[in-house]
Amino acid sequence: MKKLLILGAGTAGTMMANHLNKKLDLKEWSITIVDQEPQHYYQPGFLFIPFEIYSERDVVKEKKQFFPKSVEYIQAPIKLIEAEQNLVILQDNTRINYDLLIIATGCKIAPDEIDGLEDGWRKNIFDFYTFDGSVALRNKLREWEGGKMVLHLAEMPIKCPVAPLEFLFLADWFFNVKGIRKNVEITYVTPLSGAFTKPRASAVLGNLFETKNINIVPNFNVSHVEAEDNKLISLDGKEVEYDLLVTIPTNMGDQLIERSGLGDELNFVPTDKHTLQSKAYENIFVIGDATDIPASKAGSVAHFEAEILTENILSYIHGKPLEAHFDGHANCYIESGYNKAFLIDFNYDVEPVEGTFPLPGVGPFSLLKETTINHWGKMAFRHIYWYMLLKGIPIPTVPPHMKTSGKKL
Amino acid sequence: MAEKVIAGFTVNVTEEGYLTDKTQWNKEIAAEIAQELGIEELTNAHWNVIDFLQKDYAETGKLPTIRRMKKEGGISTKDLYDLFPEGPLVKAAKIAGLSKPASCV
Ligand SMILES: Cc1cc2nc3c(=O)[nH]c(=O)nc-3n(C[C@H](O)[C@H](O)[C@H](O)COP(=O)(O)OP(=O)(O)OC[C@H]3O[C@@H](n4cnc5c(N)ncnc54)[C@H](O)[C@@H]3O)c2cc1C
Numbered sequence: 001m002k003k004l005l006i007l008g009a010g011t012a013g014t015m016m017a018n019h020l021n022k023k024l025d026l027k028e029w030s031i032t033i034v035d036q037e038p039q040h041y042y043q044p045g046f047l048f049i050p051f052e053i054y055s056e057r058d059v060v061k062e063k064k065q066f067f068p069k070s071v072e073y074i075q076a077p078i079k080l081i082e083a084e085q086n087l088v089i090l091q092d093n094t095r096i097n098y099d100l101l102i103i104a105t106g107c108k109i110a111p112d113e114i115d116g117l118e119d120g121w122r123k124n125i126f127d128f129y130t131f132d133g134s135v136a137l138r139n140k141l142r143e144w145e146g147g148k149m150v151l152h153l154a155e156m157p158i159k160c161p162v163a164p165l166e167f168l169f170l171a172d173w174f175f176n177v178k179g180i181r182k183n184v185e186i187t188y189v190t191p192l193s194g195a196f197t198k199p200r201a202s203a204v205l206g207n208l209f210e211t212k213n214i215n216i217v218p219n220f221n222v223s224h225v226e227a228e229d230n231k232l233i234s235l236d237g238k239e240v241e242y243d244l245l246v247t248i249p250t251n252m253g254d255q256l257i258e259r260s261g262l263g264d265e266l267n268f269v270p271t272d273k274h275t276l277q278s279k280a281y282e283n284i285f286v287i288g289d290a291t292d293i294p295a296s297k298a299g300s301v302a303h304f305e306a307e308i309l310t311e312n313i314l315s316y317i318h319g320k321p322l323e324a325h326f327d328g329h330a331n332c333y334i335e336s337g338y339n340k341a342f343l344i345d346f347n348y349d350v351e352p353v354e355g356t357f358p359l360p361g362v363g364p365f366s367l368l369k370e371t372t373i374n375h376w377g378k379m380a381f382r383h384i385y386w387y388m389l390l391k392g393i394p395i396p397t398v399p400p401h402m403k404t405s406g407k408k409l
Numbered sequence: 410m411a412e413k414v415i416a417g418f419t420v421n422v423t424e425e426g427y428l429t430d431k432t433q434w435n436k437e438i439a440a441e442i443a444q445e446l447g448i449e450e451l452t453n454a455h456w457n458v459i460d461f462l463q464k465d466y467a468e469t470g471k472l473p474t475i476r477r478m479k480k481e482g483g484i485s486t487k488d489l490y491d492l493f494p495e496g497p498l499v500k501a502a503k504i505a506g507l508s509k510p511a512s513c514v
């Protein structure tokens with residue numbers, strides 16, 4: 001028997017287990033998937049928890065129910081990948097030899113990377129990129145009466161690059177509904193040159209900050225936090241004061257990648273952006289947030305990648321060239337408050353533009369436009385995620401490659 | 410996409426003046442973009458940064474982060490800010506003829 005081993009049973013790993021279980025000859029191959037956590041978190045839902053749109057139970061399910069019976073699931077932390085020896089070692093020193101390895105260990109926030117964050121952590125400094133963080137922030141907002149709220153982005157790349165914008169728009173809506181918006185100053189601090197960096201999106205979305213009365217501090221590369229004085233300090237000495245700091249710290253791949261000598265300076269694995277094969281080892285493939293490819297780190301991206309990677313793994317096993325090419329396709333809703341949302345669809349070469357999705361000229365979703373239907377699309381996505389996406393059931397009319405029809409190019 | 414004459418050369422640029430074709434880049438163009446950005450003269454220290462950006466871009470297919478410039482390029486963040494005040498990556502990338510550091514929107 002040959003062994004296909006998947007590291008990480010989050011969005012990407014779970015989808016790969018389901019795809020490959022259908023496509024591999026199970027008389028010849030056995031599939032094993034390893035993850036440290038018993039629970040699967042629907043991370044896009046973390047955005048909604050602070051604002052009480054979702055509660056804890058909307059975003060957590062047992063991992064086990066998403067794996068096919070013939071896939072072996074091991075719940076354990078992974079200690080090391082010995083790529084030269086085709087070997088993975090778990091925390092309890094169990095050794096697993098593989099013929100083919102898929103790395104899907106994702107990425108997570110690394111608050112240690114910013115000096116001083118820890119001093120105010122979960123007092124008046126919060127995150128919403130973790131389950132615990134979003135719940136703690138919700139509890140804080142229940143009692144918070146207002147002041148300076150600063151949303152801070154430490155550095156790119158982060159997973160779901162639109163999440164900070166959505167957080168700001170929802171915060172504006174939330175405080176309005178609560179009747180305390182006049183007591184809250186909302187400021188966005190970013191290392192980028194602005195909230196929007198792509199011309200077409202800027203033209204459409206650019207005035208949202210003004211109409212919603214959200215301040216922005218661009219070109220701010222954080223040096224450290226002075227928690228005692230409630231100040232963010234930049235590398236060139238600029239200061240921003242806060243009463244409540246919501247930060248998106250540096251996002252990094254798991255330390256496993258560093259321990260195994262397989263990553264770049266942020267523990268992302270160098271990966272071919274079209275074939276998803278690792279650059280260092282032929283029999284290692286990488287998918288989802290764990291890669292270093294210049295695509296967005298998003299569940300929708302992992303979903304499109306999974307279809308491409310399944311084809312390439314079959315080609316690899318049969319000694320054929322890797323012909324399926326990922327085009328960087330991403331499809332993301334941008335929640336904008338008041339039950340409305342934008343939708344963007346783009347790839348490596350085409351920036352977000354206006355149009356309709358998924359059916360050219362029909363929709364029902366509008367690209368780069370604020371509509372109520374887009375909002376309901378985002379809300380429905382949770383069900384699509386649990387019941388279709390994770391199980392590898394294709395979504396009708398949404399192929400992995402980006403369509404150019406139906407777009408104003 | 411548009412055409413622009415920089416230092417006497419006609420080049421293809423984005424709406425914001427970033428070169429879209431790396432093969433059209435040369436040192437005179439770099440010097441003129443630098444001046445537009447308020448950097449009077451490109452010193453050896455500036456060139457060190459530009460060279461690293463271009464080399465790293467050629468190897469990885471993307472713009473390095475400030476963190477990577479420190480770790481792989483040995484360029485201290487303080488020097489980077491002294492050389493390219495305000496937005497060092499944004500400015501250095503433009504001068505080096507590379508794309509703008511961007512998010513998806
Ligand atoms: C706040 C927020 C909002 C988001 N919104 C959206 C959205 O609207 N749309 C969208 O498409 N995407 C969104 N995303 C992004 C999306 O959730 C991720 O891109 C997606 O989950 C990535 O899947 P993955 O499998 O690569 O990583 P993950 O799903 O994070 O899975 C990685 C798995 O690896 C395991 N693991 C890691 N290291 C080890 C180890 N050493 N040992 C054992 N197990 C290990 C982890 O336990 C985890 O289960 C959002 C993310 C956040 C945080």
